[in-house]
Amino acid sequence: MTTTRVAQIEVRDPGRFDEVVGEVAVASPDEIDRIVREADAAAAAWARAGVDARAEALLSAARDFDAVDDALAELLTRENGSVLAVSQREVSLVPHLLRMAVDLGLGALAEPAVEDATVSLRRRPYGVVACIVPWNAPVVLALQKVGPALIAGNTVIVKPSPNAPLAVTRILERIAAHLPAGVLSVVNGGGEVGSALVVHPAVRKVSFTGGEAVARQIMVLAADSFTRVHFELGGNDPAIVLDDADVPAAAEAIVSHAFRRSGQVCYAIKRVYVPRRRLDDFADAAFAAMDRFVVGHGLDPDATMGPVNNAAQFERVRRLHDGLRERGVRVETGGVRLDPAGWDRGWYVQPSLVRGADPRDEVVTTEQFGPILPIVAYDQEADAVAHANGTEYGLCSSVWSSDLDRARGIAEQLEAGITFINEHALSPAGRRALPFGGVKRSGIGWEGASAGIDEYLQFHGIQVAEAAR
Incomplete structure (x- = not known):
């Protein structure tokens, strides 16, 4: 038989x-x-x-x-x-x-x-x-x-x-x-x-x-x-920080939304646009928030960030890192390795920021789906809007400002299924009331x-x- x-x-x-x-x-x-x-x-x-x-x-x-x-x-x-x-x-x-x-x-x-x-x-x-x-x-x-x-x-x-x-x-x-x-x-x-x-x-x-x-x-x-x-x-969600935003609070929240699930969320924040004169203040605050992540196995009670899921995601993030560093771009890596001896047993990646990223760079224009966040400086709000809309993605986006009317005015110009103001996640009311999906090549x-x-x-x-x- x-x-x-x-x-x-x-x-x-x-x-x-x-x-x-x-x-x-x-x-x-x-x-x-x-x-x-x-x-x-x-x-x-x-x-x-x-x-x-x-x-x-x-x-x-x-x-x-x-x-x-x-x-x-x-x-x-x-x-x-x-x-x-x-x-x-x-x-x-x-x-x-x-x-x-x-x-x-x-x-x-x-x-x-x-x-x-x-x-x-x-x-x-x-x-x-x-x-x-x-x-x-x-x-x-x-x-x-x-x-x-x-x-x-x-x-x-x-x-x-x-x-x-x-x-x-x-x-x-x-x-x-x-x-x-x-x-x-x-x-x-x-x-x-x-x-x-x-x-x-x-x-x-x-x-x-x-x-x-x-x-x-x-x-x-x-x-x-x-x-x-x-x-x-996929999404390549932009966050636009206006010049009147509470920078420390915005940086803390944006980092939280960008690096959840090690950046492997379709509508995680994947690029940030910041007024040029506030770039360093924002990047410093964002790095301080990012540096508190403890990277380790998900079952370890001390871990606040786990590995990426698979070899393909790991290699993509590593390739982005290597390409940026070869061109002399400033990549700032932070976080704590919870188990350095066991680091090579998993697909572990420390979180990183790209300070002053070029808006045309691959790490900005494509979906990284990993723990790397580019920060792009802008001079005029119109430039930030144009850059935010300048990809074929259109899942979600967010605007960060202390003036809600001003933020709404920017939000109305963004090409996305949902635009958040001073947050980047669906609330219970949002889940019930707002259809979730993308425009352009982010969905049907x-x-x-x-x-x-x-x-x-x-x-x-x-x-x-x-x-x-």
Whole structure:
């Protein structure tokens, strides 16, 4: 008898990459086809169940996560490198994101869009939705898709990143246990598994968060069948500091937002524009804030910054550093190495600033996705706005000023999905009210708010002839 070996992916700890955290089985083509067909078979009944029944199932799943599972948080840290406090926060958001999706979905689907004697308009789900999520915040980024898609009446198949599939797979399987069979599934593997989902004829929409190169591949694959796509792509978020800003406070906050998750956040601040006469004051304050980071393994209670996730990210940041130094650019590295002896066992990078960066340099015009922050001097506000808008990115941005009206005036000129004033993160009110997504090459479509529900719905209109009344 011949035994067929199932391909496995080893998941290694980015802080101790000689340690295997776990393994996942790579879904075979036959398994992908079976799971998609099961989702397709379950779609009609899930849609007919009605929004109230779907809401109750999702609320039941939410209650299952009201107590934070520390083991899941530790697993997440060991596979994606974030410090434990960040992973605990991410896991704690599971019930919140499910409940928010329910609230928004009940509002969106409570009443007919249009209803009178001759015309009616309904919103309907697509059917099977494939969600492809990255490694940097896999739980949150999956739930921001799964909750809205499910409450809208779709069935969902999630493909996590092979760099961090373990915690999110377990969480999604626990949610799926509260739902009818076939409504929520997970498949693991690399790009070949994602491609198989995209081209499957029963998949009606693909929602992807990640990089532009993969999104372009998905668009090409989806074109043959005109499969709908939703993309949340990279950002190169600018922060503009005005000359009336509280420099120490702005520097502290900007550093915090720039270096969270070791800079591996799509809408982290990735470049800062500062009035030339205040450049050194800002850079000094920013370095002092950055220098307090303690870099080490995410499970070490003293660590405030973990490693980058993988070799590709590590090499990209190192290449940026080397290129800048070869040209004589001032790169200031800070932070504390928590375990110097074990430094080479992980993808550790100390945080750094580029003081007085050239606005045309690669470290400014592209997304670094690592702990390096360029600071660019400007002479006129119009120059800062032009530089901020001068890339093909347009995810988020921020303006820092003591004059809110003045800051709003600058914010109105920026090309971004969201512009923050004196902060650079979504508040609870912002998550509920503001659609999250990018303009230009930072995405197609929206997540969050009611627009995030609409991404998973399509219109169906009915018109009755006047003579038939």
